Amino acid sequence: MSGRTAGPVRLLLADDEHLIRGALATLLSLEDDLVIVAEAASGPEALAMARAHEPDVAVLDLQMPGADGVKVATSLRAELPGCRVMIVTSHGRPGHLKRALAAGVRGFVPKTVSAQRLAEIIRTVHAGNRYVDPELAADAIAAGDSPLTAREAEVLELAADGAPVAEIAERAALSQGTVRNYLSSAVSKLGAENRHAAVRLARERGWV
Amino acid sequence: MSGRTAGPVRLLLADDEHLIRGALATLLSLEDDLVIVAEAASGPEALAMARAHEPDVAVLDLQMPGADGVKVATSLRAELPGCRVMIVTSHGRPGHLKRALAAGVRGFVPKTVSAQRLAEIIRTVHAGNRYVDPELAADAIAAGDSPLTAREAEVLELAADGAPVAEIAERAALSQGTVRNYLSSAVSKLGAENRHAAVRLARERGWV
DNA sequence: CACTCCACATGACAAATGTCAGAGGGCCGT
DNA sequence: ACGGCCCTCTGACATTTGTCATGTGGAGTG
Numbered sequence: 001m002s003g004r005t006a007g008p009v010r011l012l013l014a015d016d017e018h019l020i021r022g023a024l025a026t027l028l029s030l031e032d033d034l035v036i037v038a039e040a041a042s043g044p045e046a047l048a049m050a051r052a053h054e055p056d057v058a059v060l061d062l063q064m065p066g067a068d069g070v071k072v073a074t075s076l077r078a079e080l081p082g083c084r085v086m087i088v089t090s091h092g093r094p095g096h097l098k099r100a101l102a103a104g105v106r107g108f109v110p111k112t113v114s115a116q117r118l119a120e121i122i123r124t125v126h127a128g129n130r131y132v133d134p135e136l137a138a139d140a141i142a143a144g145d146s147p148l149t150a151r152e153a154e155v156l157e158l159a160a161d162g163a164p165v166a167e168i169a170e171r172a173a174l175s176q177g178t179v180r181n182y183l184s185s186a187v188s189k190l191g192a193e194n195r196h197a198a199v200r201l202a203r204e205r206g207w208v
Numbered sequence: 209m210s211g212r213t214a215g216p217v218r219l220l221l222a223d224d225e226h227l228i229r230g231a232l233a234t235l236l237s238l239e240d241d242l243v244i245v246a247e248a249a250s251g252p253e254a255l256a257m258a259r260a261h262e263p264d265v266a267v268l269d270l271q272m273p274g275a276d277g278v279k280v281a282t283s284l285r286a287e288l289p290g291c292r293v294m295i296v297t298s299h300g301r302p303g304h305l306k307r308a309l310a311a312g313v314r315g316f317v318p319k320t321v322s323a324q325r326l327a328e329i330i331r332t333v334h335a336g337n338r339y340v341d342p343e344l345a346a347d348a349i350a351a352g353d354s355p356l357t358a359r360e361a362e363v364l365e366l367a368a369d370g371a372p373v374a375e376i377a378e379r380a381a382l383s384q385g386t387v388r389n390y391l392s393s394a395v396s397k398l399g400a401e402n403r404h405a406a407v408r409l410a411r412e413r414g415w416v
Numbered sequence: 417c418a419c420t421c422c423a424c425a426t427g428a429c430a431a432a433t434g435t436c437a438g439a440g441g442g443c444c445g446t
Numbered sequence: 447a448c449g450g451c452c453c454t455c456t457g458a459c460a461t462t463t464g465t466c467a468t469g470t471g472g473a474g475t476g
Contacts, residue, residue, distance in 0.1 A: 017298060017319035019326060023231030026323075090225060090298070111225035115234075118227060149422065162404025164462070178424050184464060194432095194464085196370025196404065357452065372432070386454055392434055402434085402462095 008035040009126045012055035014046035014072070015088075016064045020111075024059075027115040034119060043067025047075055055083055057126050059118075062089035062096055070099045077104040084125045088118070094140035095206010097132065107131045146207035147189045155182040157208045160199045216243040217334045220263035222254035222280070223296075224272045232267075235323040242327060251275025255283055263291055265334050267326075270297035270304055278307045285312040292333045296326070302348040303414015305340065315339045354415035355397045363390040365416045368407045 011028065013036055015021040025036045038053040040046035043066035050058055058076060060069035067075075073085040086107030087100050100108050107125040109118065110133055121131045146153065151172075158168045165183070169176040183195050192198035202208045219236065221244055223229040233244045246261040248254035251274035258266055266284060268277035275283075281293040294315030295308050308316050315333040317326065318341050329339045354361065366376045373391075377384040391403050400406035410416045 018322050019296070019319040020228050020231065022323050023228065023235045027231045027234055088227070111227040114226050115230050151423065161408070162402055164402065166462090174423090175425060177426060180462095180464070181424085181466095184466090187464080194370055194372065200370070359453065374432090382453095383455060385456060388432095388434065389436095389454090392436095395434080 008033050009122060010035055010037045010053070010056045011122070012036075012038045012040065012046065012050050012053065012058040012083075014040040014043075014049075014058065014064060014069075015061035016041045017061075020061075024115070024118075028119060028122075031119045034122060041065075043069075043072050046072050047079075050076055050080055050083060054080060057084045057086065057122055059122065060085065060087050062087050062091070062100075070096070070103050070105070073100065073103040073105050084128075086122070086125050086131075092133070092136045092139065093204065093206055094136070094142075095203070095208070097136050097140045098206050101132075108136060109133050110136060140206070144205075146202075146205075148186055148202070148207055152182045152186040152189070153202070153208055155179055156186045156195070156199060156202055159183060159195050160203075160208070162196070216241050217330060218243055218245045218261070218264045219330070220244075220246045220248065220254065220258050220261065220266040220291075222248040222251075222257070222266065222272060222277075223269035224249050225269075228269075232323070232326075236327060236330075239327045242330060249273075251277075251280045254280050255287075258284055258288055258291060262288060265292045265294065265330055267330065268293065268295050270295050270299070270308075278304070278311050278313070281308065281311040281313050292336075294330070294333050294339075300341070300344045300347070301412060301414060302344070302350075303411065303416070305344050305348045306414045309340075316344060317341050318344060348414070352413075354410075354413075356394055356410070356415055360390045360394040360397070361410070361416055363387055364394045364403070364407060364410055367391060367403050368411075368416070370404070 011034060013021055013025055015024070018041065021039055021041070025039060028034050029036060037055050038049040040049045043064045046058070046060060060072055062069040069087045073087065076083055076085050084106045085104065086109070087105050088109055088111055089096065090111050092110045097108050107121055107130065109121055109131065124131050148156065155168060155172055158171055165176050165179050169179045172179065187195055187198045190198045190201045192201055199208070219242055221229055221233055223232070226249065229247055229249070233247060236242050237244060245263050246257040248257045251272045254266070254268060268280055270277040277295045281295065284291055284293050292314045293312065294317070295313050296317055296319055297304065298319050300318045305316050315329055315338065317329055317339065332339050356364065363376060363380055366379050373384050373387050377387045380387065395403055395406045398406045398409045400409055
């Protein structure tokens with residue numbers, strides 16, 4: 001019993017880029033067994049549309065205003081367990097994949113695939129299977145697990161926008177010395193030159 | 209005499225995201241007066257395709273592997289003066305617009321427009337007019353001109369990836385003291401807290 | 417229970433960075 | 447020719463980081 005037993009797969013399409021979303025909607029509609037029942041241009045809108053139309057599969061862009069694809073996926077998972085969620089993205093950072101999988105996403109594909117291929121993957125996901133782009137999966141595996149402790153990651157994240165230690169300490173409710181220690185250990189664990197390089201590395205690997 | 213006097217507008221479509229490019233190609237083909245004569249997935253490929261097919265209008269994505277849209281536009285301008293170039297982008301930073309216009313780009317639109325609208329804009333550009341998304345234009349105007357001197361901008365750029373002063377000094381062939389002075393004045397001109405915030409600001413406004 | 421992580425802290429020191437003042441030379445416009 | 451920018455440099459100083467040693471206390475595990 002995967003969604004409806006017969007009939008077309010009912011899709012929700014969410015992407016803030018009208019051009020892409022419209023084009024995609026047209027192309028996917030060409031497939032006999034796929035029908036777009038709703039479109040959205042932002043995270044919250046996607047959520048609302050999903051509630052209203054209860055699609056079989058939600059195809060979400062990763063980066064949207066309001067709430068990103070993963071956040072939407074998390075909410076969807078709770079509210080509409082019958083709705084499979086898949087994410088389509090331009091920038092395939094390993095971290096996004098990890099977060100997405102943790103949020104119960106069933107499909108994760110880069111926008112470099114063809115519409116044909118996407119349609120196939122939608123069917124795969126609808127059938128109850130999972131699909132992850134092999135390339136992205138390989139990256140994620142190569143990146144491995146974060147060597148950072150929770151606090152180190154938190155402090156590193158607060159340091160991301162170039163804030164001085166004093167501000168980080170305040171925002172994390174830590175002493176400045178502690179912040180510097182965490183930063184220092186994070187930097188050395190990542191083998192980075194300084195905190196900024198460390199932030200970049202951690203971002204690339206999805207550890208923040 | 210703009211391109212061919214009659215007949216359909218011959219288009220080159222360049223975008224590294226197969227999904228988008230394919231979808232776009234299909235949608236634009238629906239317009240009677242537009243025909244896609246070539247597609248490309250990278251900067252160099254776009255250039256090669258343009259040489260081979262001499263399209264009337266080249267629709268380029270801003271971010272592509274190999275060479276970004278603006279670089280391609282610059283080359284195209286030199287090699288195929290008859291080919292109008294327009295840029296389509298997801299991320300509309302004012303700086304990109306400025307660079308694009310300087311490279312002789314005739315149209316600059318965000319991917320949030322509809323395909324219908326894009327088709328109209330393609331016609332506008334083909335007719336010899338220019339088109340710039342009003343929103344992006346407003347941002348660019350609001351950002352104004354850079355208050356940074358050439359050197360300040362250069363040093364700030366070298367500082368962008370978190371390199372230490374010593375390295376910046378070496379790469380710019382300046383003394384460390386000079387580098388710190390430039391950095392300092394750039395930071396104060398931009399009203400930033402530190403060099404990193406300054407880099408971010410300058411990037412946003414297209415001053416680097 | 418001992419052992420090992422982790423969170424959190426302090427204090428001290430070296431290195432990097434930010435800020436000032438000053439100073440010479442070049443280019444441009446009036 | 448003069449004043450006004452910009453480029454370049456130096457030296458000195460305060461502040462901010464990065465690094466290290468070291469300590470306490472809690473949580474989890476063998």
